[in-house]
Amino acid sequence: DQQVKQNSPSLSVQEGRISILNCDYTNSMFDYFLWYKKYPAEGPTFLISISSIKDKNEDGRFTVFLNKSAKHLSLHIVPSQPGDSAVYFCAASRGNQGGKLIFGQGTELSVKP
Amino acid sequence: EPEVTQTPSHQVTQMGQEVILRCVPISNHLYFYWYRQILGQKVEFLVSFYNNEISEKSEIFDDQFSVERPDGSNFTLKIRSTKLEDSAMYFCASSEVSRSSGYTFGSGTRLTVV
Numbered sequence: 001d002q003q004v005k006q007n008s009p010s011l012s013v014q015e016g017r018i019s020i021l022n023c024d025y026t027n028s029m030f031d032y033f034l035w036y037k038k039y040p041a042e043g044p045t046f047l048i049s050i051s052s053i054k055d056k057n058e059d060g061r062f063t064v065f066l067n068k069s070a071k072h073l074s075l076h077i078v079p080s081q082p083g084d085s086a087v088y089f090c091a092a093s094r095g096n097q098g099g100k101l102i103f104g105q106g107t108e109l110s111v112k113p
Numbered sequence: 114e115p116e117v118t119q120t121p122s123h124q125v126t127q128m129g130q131e132v133i134l135r136c137v138p139i140s141n142h143l144y145f146y147w148y149r150q151i152l153g154q155k156v157e158f159l160v161s162f163y164n165n166e167i168s169e170k171s172e173i174f175d176d177q178f179s180v181e182r183p184d185g186s187n188f189t190l191k192i193r194s195t196k197l198e199d200s201a202m203y204f205c206a207s208s209e210v211s212r213s214s215g216y217t218f219g220s221g222t223r224l225t226v227v
Contacts, residue, residue: 034215043117043204044156046215089156100146100158100169101216 136205
């Protein structure tokens with residue numbers, strides 16, 4: 001079941017530069033998308049979300065872009081900081097409130113000083 | 114900041130034994146979930162719970178699994194007869210009515226079946 005895919009298992013970025021994490025999905029019924037950050041031995045931490053009626057949502061250094069026609073979303077982190085180093089998961093849900101999340105495989109971001 | 118609390122953080126059990134994983138969701142949240150992550154794999158949905166009943170479950174959530182909200186605060190996942198392949202991190206999560214605030218996850222219980 002590969003409904004949500006993150007094709008890059010890892011990404012390395014210099015501190016201060018932009019990090020772009022990508023995610024693709026196949027199910028056109030998904031209407032809500034979320035990004036989570038995860039450190040080892042901890043649970044996923046919610047970062048930012050976007051509804052399918054929007055194409056962009058911004059929160060501080062984090063911006064999520066949604067391209068519905070391409071079934072693609074991306075997370076931009078500007079400027080990247082060493083503390084951003086973690087595994088980033090995109091997730092999708094559909095329909096009702098309380099719907100299950102379908103996660104991608106994750107991308108490990110390393111921000112180098 | 115409110116958080117989802119899971120206990121124990123690590124549980125080792127013998128194959129065939131029953132285990133109960135415990136969670137205390139955020140108090141004003143209405144939806145509760147269990148997810149798991151087998152080492153090196155993606156986070157997978159197991160079950161969602163709302164209004165004192167299961168609202169959705171995955172094909173992983175077979176008859177060996179059950180969930181319960183025995184009182185107003187705890188939310189438990191029981192595995193009746195553990196198998197080696199049940200070894201994973203199990204995450205509890207909860208959410209309120211609006212999806213815009215995301216789902217809050219606990220730190221997880223690492224279950225090791227030997």
